[in-house]
Amino acid sequence: MTVVLDGGVQLAAGLGAAAACWQATRSRPGPGDVWRRLILGGLAAWSAGQAVALGYDLADPGGDHVPSAADVGRLALPVCALLALLAIVGRAHRQPGGSPRRERVVLVLDTLLVSGSLLALTWSALLRPHLAEAGPAVAYPVLGVFLVVMVLLLLLTRPTPPPLRRNLALLGAGFLALAGADLVRVRELAAGGPGPAGTALAVAAVALLAVAVRLPEGADGPPARTHAAALLLPYVPVAATGAFIAVRAFAGRPLTAFEAYLGWLGLGLVVARQWLTIVDHSTLLARLAEGRLRFMHQAHHDPLTGLANRTLFKDRLAHAVERHRRQRLPVAVLFVDLDDFKQVNDQLGHAAGDRLLREVGDRLLGCVRRDDLVARLGGDEFAILIEGQAADVEPVGQRILAALREPFAIESRVVTVGASVGLVIPDDGDGDGLSADALMRRADTAMYAGKRRGKGALVRYAGGGRTDLDLPLLLARALADTPASSGFEVHYQPVVRLTDGATVAVEALARWRDPVAGVIDPDVFVIVAERTGMVAAIDDFVLDRACADAPLLAERHGTPVDLHVNVSAGRLGEPELERAVAAALRRHALDPHRLVLEITETRRIHDLTAAAAAATRLRALGVRLALDDFGSGFNALAQLHALPVDIVKLDASLTAVEREPDRAGALVRSVVAICAELRVAVVAEGIEREDQAGALARLGLDLGQGYLFGAPRPVDRGPAPIAPVPAPSPAAAPATEPA
Missing domain, CATH: 1.20.120 (Four Helix Bundle (Hemerythrin (Met), subunit A))
Structure with missing residues (x-):
């Protein structure tokens, strides 16, 4: 029951x-x-x-x-x-990365080891x-x-x-x-x-x-x-069982058949467990080696294009420079920057831009030898390291330009970008101070000089082979001291009234004659200054010198003239610019109405709202603003709409009316009409011939600037002679002068 x-x-x-x-x-x-x-x-x-x-x-x-x-x-x-x-x-x-099957097998083996050992220990005694x-x-x-x-x-x-x-x-x-x-x-x-x-x-x-x-x-x-x-827990009862068996054998007590079977089973399980451990360790070592290789590849390659990244490129370039210095092996660097790449991102999206960058990388690889190194440095910048040849490097650059001019099929759209290429080839005259960074700066300088001259070109660095002619280094040294004592000067080019040739203003332009390198082209050192963050020092030097020269300029021309001073677009909105302008006006007692700050269009203004607020504050001081190189840079009409400017300076590419008179005339008349509605004066740049000046005057332009009226000169040389200018036809109404 x-x-x-x-x-x-x-x-x-x-x-x-x-x-x-x-x-x-x-x-x-x-x-x-x-x-x-x-x-x-x-x-x-x-x-x-x-x-x-x-x-x-x-x-x-x-x-x-x-x-x-x-x-x-x-x-x-x-x-x-x-x-x-x-x-x-x-x-x-x-x-x-987990392996359930393997872990289950190991767990069963460990359980058998512990259970079998416990059974062997307790069987005879208990x-x-x-x-x-x-x-x-x-x-x-x-x-x-x-x-x-x-x-x-x-x-x-x-x-x-x-x-x-x-x-x-x-x-x-x-x-x-x-x-x-x-x-x-x-x-x-x-x-x-x-x-x-x-x-x-x-x-x-x-x-x-x-x-x-x-x-x-x-x-x-x-x-x-x-x-x-x-982790040693499974082996504790195994060790205890082994000791128990050893003691029994030493005492002369034979094992029963069951105990012997358990012992052999335990030994087999230990062998199997150790074999799995060895396999695990081998697999782990293989994965570690594979992971290390993958990590090294990721650390030295661009994840988007698969090309070498900046770190690997600089490392390889440093070794190449060392071989060049020791063995005189030729080395060359090509710096490639895509033209108008941002428009692709803006119009088609960043995914399309990424695809374009991948295809650009493929085309670059197709233009060089297998041993040459192609790298993406970041954004739309690429670099190519060529070792062992120097004579045939320029054709490589031309092949790159030709390859990138070909259209790309992106997102069912045909896209054309082009590129600007800078080339640097150190020669046997390089000293021991030559470095990878110096070559990169030279190639970068050459590329941007070509971009400033019109894009889509190959420019070879011509600053000399010695390291002490490295322009960024020379520029930093010159601006660290007083710029005037390091060869910087300010030259002035007249802005004239086309009807009678009278000078109404002068543009202050920086010039540099380095004691070592000689005369440096402004297009080159300005770009270097913008790229290295030193352009503010040049702007402030020119601003202060122009304000100081205002009385002498008025004496030379017989009447006060307006001063046009260039300011990098990237500085508009920075408090330092406003402080520098106010300090220069106060220091030299210059009438603020005589100062015109020219905002160059070759650099993008990233925050137009902040720039407009800064422009309003500057105009509150009495200073006027001008858009320089209008029509050649970024978002010309957007800047004209957003910024409270007083003057627009038409780029020379728009004032060359003799090339296509009808088309160019229509563009110029349109700009003049827009500016007239906005009460903005217009200045034509790049005038070199009398017939060009007459044609522009007949299109409604009243002010002009160019080598026809005088090259930039220092103030102590006096005004350049003014060439006679034909009067415009009676039908053409003159543009309004700057207020």
Whole structure:
């Protein structure tokens, strides 16, 4: 009767636990809860086994029913529990780079090592006297111990997901209670009488498993850190077993067959585990080597185009310069900058711009030898390092220009960009101070000189071979001291009224004669100054000198004249410019109305709103503003619309009316009409012939500037002679003079 009562209690507990698990899995479906459904299946099978066992006990009380069909159901629970634990292992290794299959194999091997070692240690001393008569039923507690060991290994030596650690601990407690129940049951079978301890443990086991399934997952977070000592845990019982066997052998006590089998099994498991460890280490070393190569490639190559990046290029260039210095091996650098690339980004988007950059990189690679290095330095700037040849480098640059002039098919659109190329080739006269940075600056200077002269050209650096002729370095030295003492001067070119040739203003222009390099072209040193952030020093020098020369200029011309001073567009909006202007006016007591600041259009004004606010503040001082080189730079009409300017200076490319009289005339008349509506005066630049001056006057222009009226000269040389200018036809109304 007691057996039937115990069986009924266990059956009821199993059914209740299965029902609780079923309810939990229904409310929490998903692939992450596979382990819960496996535990549910195991509990259902275990309950079915208990039902069959109860039926046997009712039909044949006191009969021996081991093994029986009931054992199949009871055995299903540890099997399902094992699969559930392996599912949890797979969940922990779902991240990229994880290997669930490998981790499951290693976990099973470690569990077998620990369980087998524990069994070998306890068999002779503890278990064999009590379980000798149990027969196959001894497998149940062994399976329970196996599950407990696996849970401990998961908690102590594996990066288990933190949300599942509480569930795992409850599962481990349930497996421990189940192993205890099975062990008590085996001892009861061996003793021939039942007892309540096994029933209590079995009820506790299924209850703990049900709580583990129903317990919600905890807070997410990083996996718990695994200490190095924990990794040695599987080998502790192995070492203890080895010591135990050694002591028995030394004492002359032979091993039983079962102990010998366990020993050989343990040895095989250790060998297999070490083999997996060696494989893991080899794989890890291979991945580290591969990752290092990938990292080195990423660190030295542009991710967009796959070309070398600035770091690799400068490193290779430094080695090439060293070989040139030691062995006189030829070396050349080509600096390539795309023309009007921003328009592609603005019109087609950055994705189209990225595709264009990739295709540009491919074309550059097609223009050079396999051993030449092509790099993307950033943005739309590229550089090419050519070693071992110097005579044939210019044709390479021409091939690049021709290749980039060909249209690109981007986003179902035909795009043409072109490029400007700067070339530098150091010669045998270079000193020991030649450096990679110096060559890069020279190539950059040559490229921007070509861009300023009209784009789409190859310009070779002609500043000399010696390092002390490096223009950025020379310019920095000159501006660090007093510019006037380093060869800087200010020359003045007249702005005249086309109707009578009278000078109404002069434009102040910087000129530089370096004591070492000689005369440096303004187009070159201005670009270098803009690129290196030194243009403000030149602007401020010219501004101060022009304001100081105002009385002398008035004396030379017999009347006060307006002063036009160039200011880099990038400075408009900077407080330093406004302070410099106010200080110069105050220092030289110049009438602010006589000062005209010319904003060059060759540099983009990035923030027109801030620039407009700064222009308004400058005009509040009494200073007037002019847009220089109008029509040749960036967003001419946008700047005319946004900035409160007083004067527009038409670029020479628009005033060459003799090339296409009808087309050029239409453009000039349009600009004059727009400016008349805005009450803005117009000055024609680049006038070199009398017929050109007459044609512009007939188109409605009243003011002009160019070599026809005088080249830029220092103030102490006096005004240049004014060539006679034909009067415009009576039908042409003169433009308004600057107010």
